[in-house]
Amino acid sequence: MPDAPGLELIRGEIEAAHPGAVLDTGFAQGRAVLSIDPARVIAVLSWLREAPGQEYRFLSSLHAADYLPAAPRFAVHYELLNRDRVERLRVKALLDDPASPAGGGVGGPAPEDASATGGGGGSPAPTGPAAGAMVLPEIDSCVEIFPTANFQEREVFDFFGIVFKGHPDLRRILLPEDYVGWPQRRDFPVGGEPVTFTYNERNYG
Amino acid sequence: MAEQFLTEDRTSEVMTVNMGPHHPATHGVLRLVVDLEGEVVRDLRPVIGYVHTGIEKSCEDKSYWKVIPFVERMDYVSYFFQMEAFCGAVERLVELEIPERAKYLRVIFLELNRIHSHLVWLGTTALDLGAISMLWYCFRERERILDLFEMATGQRMHTRYFQVGGVIEDIPLGFERKLREFIADMPVRVEQYQALLDRNEVFLSRTKNTGIVSRERLLELGVTGPLLRAAGEPWDLRKAFDYLAYPQFDFKVPVGTIGDNYDRYRVRVAEMVESVRIVEQALDGLPEGPFIADDRKYVLPPRSELSTSMESLIHHFKLVTEGYRVGPSEIYYAIESPRGELGCFVLADGSAKPARVHFRDPSFVNLQAFKDMSTGGYIADMICSLGMLDPILGGVDR
Numbered sequence: 001m002p003d004a005p006g007l008e009l010i011r012g013e014i015e016a017a018h019p020g021a022v023l024d025t026g027f028a029q030g031r032a033v034l035s036i037d038p039a040r041v042i043a044v045l046s047w048l049r050e051a052p053g054q055e056y057r058f059l060s061s062l063h064a065a066d067y068l069p070a071a072p073r074f075a076v077h078y079e080l081l082n083r084d085r086v087e088r089l090r091v092k093a094l095l096d097d098p099a100s101p102a103g104g105g106v107g108g109p110a111p112e113d114a115s116a117t118g119g120g121g122g123s124p125a126p127t128g129p130a131a132g133a134m135v136l137p138e139i140d141s142c143v144e145i146f147p148t149a150n151f152q153e154r155e156v157f158d159f160f161g162i163v164f165k166g167h168p169d170l171r172r173i174l175l176p177e178d179y180v181g182w183p184q185r186r187d188f189p190v191g192g193e194p195v196t197f198t199y200n201e202r203n204y205g
Numbered sequence: 206m207a208e209q210f211l212t213e214d215r216t217s218e219v220m221t222v223n224m225g226p227h228h229p230a231t232h233g234v235l236r237l238v239v240d241l242e243g244e245v246v247r248d249l250r251p252v253i254g255y256v257h258t259g260i261e262k263s264c265e266d267k268s269y270w271k272v273i274p275f276v277e278r279m280d281y282v283s284y285f286f287q288m289e290a291f292c293g294a295v296e297r298l299v300e301l302e303i304p305e306r307a308k309y310l311r312v313i314f315l316e317l318n319r320i321h322s323h324l325v326w327l328g329t330t331a332l333d334l335g336a337i338s339m340l341w342y343c344f345r346e347r348e349r350i351l352d353l354f355e356m357a358t359g360q361r362m363h364t365r366y367f368q369v370g371g372v373i374e375d376i377p378l379g380f381e382r383k384l385r386e387f388i389a390d391m392p393v394r395v396e397q398y399q400a401l402l403d404r405n406e407v408f409l410s411r412t413k414n415t416g417i418v419s420r421e422r423l424l425e426l427g428v429t430g431p432l433l434r435a436a437g438e439p440w441d442l443r444k445a446f447d448y449l450a451y452p453q454f455d456f457k458v459p460v461g462t463i464g465d466n467y468d469r470y471r472v473r474v475a476e477m478v479e480s481v482r483i484v485e486q487a488l489d490g491l492p493e494g495p496f497i498a499d500d501r502k503y504v505l506p507p508r509s510e511l512s513t514s515m516e517s518l519i520h521h522f523k524l525v526t527e528g529y530r531v532g533p534s535e536i537y538y539a540i541e542s543p544r545g546e547l548g549c550f551v552l553a554d555g556s557a558k559p560a561r562v563h564f565r566d567p568s569f570v571n572l573q574a575f576k577d578m579s580t581g582g583y584i585a586d587m588i589c590s591l592g593m594l595d596p597i598l599g600g601v602d603r
Contacts, residue, residue, distance in 0.1 A: 029297050029536055059427060060539060061565035065552045079537050079548065079565075086445045090537065148427025151573050152565075159261075174254035174602055183262055186560065190266040 002087055007032040010054070010089075017051075018043050023094070031090060038076075038093040042140045045091065048080060049145055056080035056089055059142075062152040064160045068186040073097040074137055074162060095162065098135040134161070141167035159184035219247060226255045230333050230588045233598030239584070246579045246587050251572055257602040264562040268528030269295055269369060272562060276549075277363045279564055280600030282325050285311075285318040286542040288367040290549035290564065293448065294538035295369045298531050298553055301503055305492045307371030308450040312487045313384070314354070314366060315449075316480040320391065321350040322543035323473045323480075327398065330470075330592030334411050339401060346394050349387050356380055370504040371497030384488060391481045395474060402470070412466040416578040416590035420464065426577070427570045430545025432594065435472045436464030442541035454486045466586075469593040476543075503529050528557040537565075544568050544595060564603060568596040 002010060004027040011022045011034065021040040026033040036044050048056045060079040067073055072094035080089045141164035142149050153164040154173040161182035164170055172179060181188060225236040234255035240248040260279055264272045276291045277284040289311060296303060303311075328343030351361040357376050358364035366372055402408050418428075420436040433440055441458045443451045459475035461468025498504050505524055506517035523529075531553035539548035545567030552561040575594055579587040 028534055029300070031536065058424060060546060061537065061548045061550070063550055063563045063565065065535070065550075065561045065563075067552075067560075077537070077550065079539075083440060083445070088537075146427070147425045148570060148573065151569060155569075172254075174257040176254070183259065184561075186265075188262075190262060 002032045002089060003027075004032075007034070007089075010034070010048075013051070013054075014044060014047060017047055031088065033090045033092055035092045035094060038095050038139045041076075041078075041091075041093045042142060042145070045078060045080075045142055046145055048089070048091070054082070055084070056082045056087075058083055059146040059148050060088070062142075062146075062149050062156065064156040064162055064184075066160065066184065066186045071096075074160060076139055076156065076162060078142070093139055095137040095139060098137055136161045136163045138163045138165055140165050141170075143167055161185070217242060226252075231591065231598075232329060232596065233601075235591075235596065235598050235601070237587075239587070241584060244583050244585075246582055246584055249576045249579050249587070251575060253569075253572070253598070253601050255602065256598055260603050261562055261564070264559060266558065268557045269531065269559060270524070270528055272559060273367070273369075274363060274365045276562065276564065277365065278599065279603050280542070280544075280547075280566060280568065280597045281362065282597050283318055283322045283543050283547075283600075284363050285314050285367065286540060286547050287549075287564070288365070289315060289449075290538060290540050290542075290547050291551070291562070292367045292369050293540065294536050294549045294551045295531065297538055298534050298536050298551060299369075299503060299529070301370055301498055301500055303371045303498055304495045305450070306375075306494045306496050307498070309487045309491045310372050310376065310496060311367060312450050312454070313484050313491075314357075314372075316483045316487070317350050317353060319480045319543045320477050321347050323477050324350075326473060326543075326592075326595045327470075330589075330595070331402065331408070333588055333592045334408055336402065336405065336408060339398065342394070342398065342401075346391065349390075353380070353384055353387065356383065368497060368504070370500060371495070373497070375496045381488065384484070388481050388485050388488070392478055395477050395481075399474060409467070411585070411589050412470055412593070414463075414465050414467075415582055415586040416466045416469075416593060417464055418574055418577045422577060423464070423574060426574045428545065428574045430541070430543070430567055430571070431469060431472045431476065432464075432545070432571055432574065434458065435461035435468035437462055442539060442546060446539070448540060450487065451483075453490070454483050456480075456483050456486075466589050466593040473595075530555060530557050531559075539565070542567055544597070544600075545571060564600075566600040566603065568598070568600040569603075572596050572601060 007025050007027060011025050014022050018040055021037050021044050022034060023037055024035040048054050058081040060081045062078055064074060064076045067075060074095040076093045078091040080091060139162060141153055151173060153167055154170060156162050157164060157170055158172045158175050159182060171177060220241050222239050222241055224239055225231045226234040236252040238250045238252060239246055260275050264275050273288055273291060276287045279287055324343040324347045328340040331339035354364055355361045357380055358366040420438050423433050423436050437460055439458045439460045444458055456479045459472045461472050501520040506520050510517035511521055533553060533555045535552040537548055537550045539546050547567055548565035550563040551559050554560040571594060578590040
């Protein structure tokens with residue numbers, strides 16, 4: 001891991017090459033974190049991959065998190081690794097939720113419906129009519145520079161509804177293709193799925 | 206009409222064939238849509254998600270200690286590794302140091318699990334290639350490992366043995382003797398497997414020079430673990446990063462040369478022997494002392510104290526009902542599972558439940574290399590490559 005001063009040096013060098021790309025740095029539990037402007041993600045990742053002295057050529061993991069109710073609600077995490085120096089660096093692209101300019105709370109009508117009827121067997125599918133037409137957050141795809149991101153970006157799209165622009169094949173990967181909703185978002189309730197087999201409920205409920 | 210049918214060139218026609226999800230050679234519920242030109246694979250699309258059970262989402266509704274049995278069920282062949290990834294991540298979030306003995310015990314069980322996982326792989330893959338007897342021999346040894354797990358943890362699979370702070374119980378009397386018998390036998394057994402396969406003409410012609418992907422391409426695709434090492438890249442997180450007690454053990458990282466299916470087989474078999482060596486060293490050097498940390502804010506107090514100490518009773522009650530809270534923080538902690546880099550991302554929001562638990566599962570990422578391994582080869586080689594890829598669909602789909 002780059003230490004805290006090392007991280008500031010990296011920040012300074014990125015600032016020189018791409019002014020304004022780095023929003024913040026963090027250092028916790030011995031891990032370095034670089035928060036960046038989502039619009040510049042490809043520039044920063046390419047720089048970290050190619051620049052002499054950096055060469056973070058291995059993308060260990062790409063995943064997302066929902067920080068509801070924080071203001072930039074989503075973050076896509078890129079766990080970069082330099083295998084020669086055995087250094088990890090996390091790059092975090094914070095994304096606003098375009099569907100709710102207020103910055104959280106309302107993620108579409110569906111989850112509220114589901115929680116209103118409780119987690120019981122007959123709760124409706126989290127498929128409000130607006131859920132599919134929701135404005136989705138967007139970020140550039142990094143499949144060009146890190147081909148390993150292909151499946152992982154699809155997974156993030158599948159569960160968070162974050163659109164990766166330029167992805168060669170952005171479809172749902174783990175959920176059925178006709179599924180509606182983004183289940184890993186924090187405002188999507190656990191148990192929001194309708195129970196298909198209702199025999200017991202009908203006869204003994 | 207019939208004449209045209211007969212004279213038609215049938216070999217250059219591209220036919221799309223569906224394979225799976227219920228196909229015994231896919232090692233789970235993996236569906237493959239394969240474009241075939243005669244018997245040659247021209248293109249391939251894996252379709253996954255058939256055993257997606259929303260474990261990551263369910264974890265968000267569980268207190269930290271209840272997450273452990275959930276994540277074990279992702280990659281159901283290497284459950285100790287999932288536990289270590291999650292417990293290790295949480296321990297790092299709350300900055301809890303685990304005792305030396307717990308580190309050694311964890312290493313013993315992780316490496317036994319690695320042998321177990323490779324045995325399942327070897328048995329089923331050799332079965333796919335027609336070497337049916339391998340399955341019985343491998344599962345015979347696997348049984349002994351499961352018996353050891355049962356003896357120490359009470360469960361054969363999904364043991365919930367690792368806890369945040371250490372392990373739940375010390376190893377029982379008689380465990381060491383039984384384990385020593387096993388580690389004395391295992392290298393001999395591995396030699397027997399090799400005697401059965403290494404000069405088996407059918408096995409050699411099926412595996413040699415098939416499914417080759419270059420080291421550079423594997424790295425681009427994020428492939429880790431035995432697949433990468435078979436291509437000649439000595440990359441092993443146990444050596445690269447300092448976690449648990451691995452720096453204190455002497456073991457080698459087996460690597461292959463060209464990265465064909467034969468190399469993959471050799472690397473995994475050699476890894477079993479190295480794992481036996483690690484277990485032996487861990488058992489020899491097993492330090493005395495507590496097996497779980499003594500921090501009552503995170504670790505359950507000993508059962509015997511509950512009837513005498515009010516403090517212990519309160520801690521026990523709080524831990525079991527609400528669980529412990531973890532301050533807002535996030536971490537990515539990666540370990541070397543039998544299939545490669547197994548990473549666990551935990552986001553804590555200050556409550557007693559994680560806000561996000563994500564697993565970077567090696568099977569999921571490695572599966573992307575399957576197209577490169579198979580295109581241009583025969584469909585029979587594709588089956589061989591899939592076995593050598595060793596995906597566990599529970600881990601792929603989570």
